[in-house]
Amino acid sequence: xxxxxxxxxxxxxxxxxxxxxxxxxxxxxxxxxxxxxxxxxxxxxxxxxxxxxxxxxxxxxxxxxxxxxxxxxxxxxxxxxxxxxxxxxxxxxxxxxxxxxxxxxxxxxxxxxxxxxxxxxxxxxxxxxxxxxxxxxxxxxxxxxxxxxxxxxxxxxxxxxxxxxxxxxxxxxxxxxxxxxxxxxxxxxxxxxxxxxxxxxxxxxxxxxxxxxxxxxxxxxxxxxxxxxxxxxxxxxxxxxxxxxxxxxxxxxxxxxxxxxxxxxxxxxxxxxxxxxx
Numbered sequence: 001x002x003x004x005x006x007x008x009x010x011x012x013x014x015x016x017x018x019x020x021x022x023x024x025x026x027x028x029x030x031x032x033x034x035x036x037x038x039x040x041x042x043x044x045x046x047x048x049x050x051x052x053x054x055x056x057x058x059x060x061x062x063x064x065x066x067x068x069x070x071x072x073x074x075x076x077x078x079x080x081x082x083x084x085x086x087x088x089x090x091x092x093x094x095x096x097x098x099x100x101x102x103x104x105x106x107x108x109x110x111x112x113x114x115x116x117x118x119x120x121x122x123x124x125x126x127x128x129x130x131x132x133x134x135x136x137x138x139x140x141x142x143x144x145x146x147x148x149x150x151x152x153x154x155x156x157x158x159x160x161x162x163x164x165x166x167x168x169x170x171x172x173x174x175x176x177x178x179x180x181x182x183x184x185x186x187x188x189x190x191x192x193x194x195x196x197x198x199x200x201x202x203x204x205x206x207x208x209x210x211x212x213x214x215x216x217x218x219x220x221x222x223x224x225x226x227x228x229x230x231x232x233x234x235x236x237x238x239x240x241x242x243x244x245x246x247x248x249x250x251x252x253x254x255x256x257x258x259x260x261x262x263x264x265x266x267x268x269x270x271x272x273x274x275x276x277x278x
Contacts, residue, residue: 009156012125013085015049015133017270019189020152020160022181024173026142029194030163031059033230034139036256037161040263041135042094049089049136051125052099053151055110055117060139061101064092079119085129098128114146121147122154135270143173144180152184159189159270161227166196166208178224188224189269192262196229206231227269228262231255 012018021037023030031054038050052060089096100110112120130136138157140148160181164174174191181188197206209232231254 010122010154011156012130012136014130015136017134017158018136018138018156019266019270020138020140020157020181020186021163022140022148022160022177023142023163024144024175024177025170026057028142028163028165028170029230030142031063031139033161033163033192033194033259034137035060035063036259037263037266038095038137039093040256040259041137041267043260044263044267046263046267047132047134048094049096049098049130049133050139051128051136052097052101052139053121053148054139054141055100055112055121055147056141058099058101058104060097060099064095064097066090066092066097066099066102079123080127083126085127087124087128089128089130096128096130096133098124100124115150118147118150118154121151125155144176149180149184152181152186157186159187161189161266162191162224163194164191165194189266190225190227192227192230194230195232197231227265228258230258230262 021030021034031052034050038048042048050060052058087098089098090102091097104110110117138155140151162174162177162181164170178188197208200207
């Protein structure tokens with residue numbers, strides 16, 4: 001795995017901060033976290049964009065109820081001489097959103113060289129008319145391979161969040177994501193543990209159904225805080241099936257409250273990081 005430090009990176013015009021959401025493997029709910037975190041940040045008054053960086057399995061459109069049944073036949077360029085953005089972002093639930101899934105049908109497949117895929121992702125990021133954003137959430141593909149390695153070496157990323165579950169194997173894979181981000185010199189703000197526990201249907205108390213989580217994440221002498229533990233509950237899967245996100249202003253579900261707490265913790269981390277750099 002080539003994880004040499006980034007020599008130089010490029011920013012996206014009019015975007016104050018880019019936050020990457022990463023995971024060591026698929027199936028841990030990374031996109032669920034990215035979507036609902038973006039919505040929770042928006043509810044806190046933050047101008048938020050959401051970019052689905054998974055060319056091979058874009059799921060953000062499904063979670064926002066924006067599925068496209070048939071392909072448009074449109075092809076994104078790998079490079080353009082004109083740097084003026086021309087792709088309008090989709091306005092959805094107060095977010096500015098872009099995904100390759102808006103241009104592909106449900107069964108369409110992208111077949112590209114991995115590094116060409118990274119260049120396409122970066123070019124798309126630059127081509128989108130984001131407007132003025134405080135935070136752009138980057139929903140990365142799972143794992144530590146391509147195209148995310150090349151993309152993270154090109155794009156300036158201000159911080160990253162790692163999504164895992166309590167299982168030992170998931171934590172091991174997440175530690176590999178941490179190692180990749182460290183070698184690429186991207187600050188890791190913390191860990192979000194999904195499917196962390198169940199609320200007892202009788203007493204309402206949290207029940208750890210897998211191995212209990214510690215309150216700190218330590219890998220190779222690096223200690224990272226847990227930014228939040230998200231419970232397993234039918235409301236999350238039901239919201240995906242209904243193609244309607246969980247975190248909405250009227251939602252008082254415990255899971256929605258957890259995402260709002262995570263959003264507050266993320267903004268606090270960002271503020272601290274910014275103050276330390278001054």
